[in-house]
Amino acid sequence: MDESLLRSLTPAVLAILVRRGADFAAAEDAVQDALVEAVRVWPADPPLDPKGWLVTAAWRKFLDATRADTARRRREDAVEEEPPPGPAPAVDDTLQLYFLCAHPSLTPSSAVALTLRAVGGLTTRQIAQAYLVPEATMAQRISRAKRTVAGVRFDQPGDVATVLRVLYLVFNEGYSGDVDLAAEAIRLTRQLAAAIDHPEVAGLLALMLLHHARRGTRTAADGSLVPLAAQDRTRWDTGLIAEGVRVLQAALARDRLGEFQAQAAIAALHADARTAEETDWVQIVEWYDELVRLTDSPVARLNRAVAIGEADGPQAGLAALAPLDTSLPRHTAVAAHLHERAGDLTTAAHLYTEAAHKAPNLAERAHLTRQAARLNALRPE
Structure with missing residues (x-):
């Protein structure tokens, strides 16, 4: 079968x-x-x-x-009534189904669950295992989502941007249980790209491929996080990188830049560098400028501060970080990194410790705690 x-x-x-x-x-x-x-x-x-x-x-x-x-x-x-047996209709309504599952009346979590169930073909048990929730809880979530969209007409125009956000949410869940959600998101995005000629769909596919190419190097054998600069680039999947760059170049040639194309361009620049030291941070800052222009996203501004710190020095990075809301996720960790690069180990160690307490998961908390301990060991008594 x-x-x-x-x-x-x-x-x-x-x-x-x-x-x-x-x-x-x-x-x-x-x-x-x-x-x-x-x-x-x-x-x-x-x-x-x-x-x-x-x-x-x-x-x-x-x-x-x-x-x-x-x-x-x-x-x-x-x-x-039941139509006579015969070949299935040639018309493909898969695209409309994507739009239906990403209906704006659904919460993001419900849209993701419904997409995995209806478009991805996963069972309720598989989805529940992937999201580490009881099967009954996931069944209720999916049932509510189906009731919500039950009266939606199938000929209403859909929002591509909403569909892409849902797929990106799926991708970012990564791997859990017996379902590889990152691979599933790539499969669904490929399917969407085959159904619709849209540069942002291609941009999202390229972004996923470029990120997925580094997946095997993001964690060490003991499960600890490995920062991008320390990853073994010889283990990156060059086939996925080449495909991602090819898809991205075709999308950029359409001259209809969107946020996923800009993010993919940044990922491509990281993938193109043979070593961390060869990273073209100047170009990355320029792409973050485009991303901020497109989205005005605080997260994009935060990542831009990191890139500026690499391109123009840590003090410039701290200056770019200064106006941002300190409650942003990873803000404290970024501040710690920039202060370390500026040579202020005492402040950096304190900030790493603070960031560890705010970390959203155990792996990130352990990584930040090790960073703080490393700097504390370097400080004079």
């Missing part, structure tokens, strides 16, 4: 049912039932047209469920 084939067909089959008149929640349940049936039947009797088989099976499941529910009889009269 080719599980990847089933998962790749899931969004198109679901979209066809919704287009025919099924509400989202009922359609999604029917598709899941059809997938279970496929797992049972296909090994012994594989279909010639897997997508058509799933569409027919899911539509029958939907009609059976509708007929069995007397409270929905009026809606049953409104939907079309």
Whole structure:
């Protein structure tokens, strides 16, 4: 049984049912039932047209469920009867399904869960394991999300930017349990890029590929974090880097710059440097200037301060950091880094300790604590 084939067909089959008149929640349940049936039947009797088989099976499941529910009889009269068996329609509504799952009325966490379920084809248990929450909790979250979008018309225009933010949220979750969410986000973004010709979709795909190329070097054997400057660049995935750069260059040639293209350009400059010392920090600052212009993001300004500290010296970096809100995530850690580079080890050690207390996870806390201990050991008694 080719599980990847089933998962790749899931969004198109679901979209066809919704287009025919099924509400989202009922359609999604029917598709899941059809997938279970496929797992049972296909090994012994594989279909010639897997997508058509799933569409027919899911539509029958939907009609059976509708007929069995007397409270929905009026809606049953409104939907079309079962179409004759045959090849699945050529029209692909997958893009609309992306938009539906990233509907602005959903919270980010609900949009992510619904996207992984409906577009990604993951089970509720897999999604729950990935997000380290009980399966019942995730089931409730997905059910609420499906109810929220149940009445949304499938012909309404969608917001590409919202879809991309949802996919980026998935990517940033990385890996947990038996589901590699970073790889899943790349797969879904590839799928989206095949469905829509948009430079920011390409920009996000390039950004993901370039970040994913460094994944194996971000942690040491003991699980501790390895900063970018200390990573073994010979272990970076050159194939992913080359693909990411190629996708990015094609997007930039469209001359419709967006935030994901700018972020990908920064990642490409890091990937292009054979050593940390060869990093083109001047160009990186210029790209952060573009990113700030596009987004006015405090996080972009924070990262820009780091880049300025590398390009123009730590005092310039501290000057760029000064006007920013000190409650920003990683602000204290950035200040510690810049003070260390400026030679103020006492202040840097204090700030590293403070940053460790604010760290969002144990790995980052341990890393910052080690930084503080290292500087304290260097200070004279």
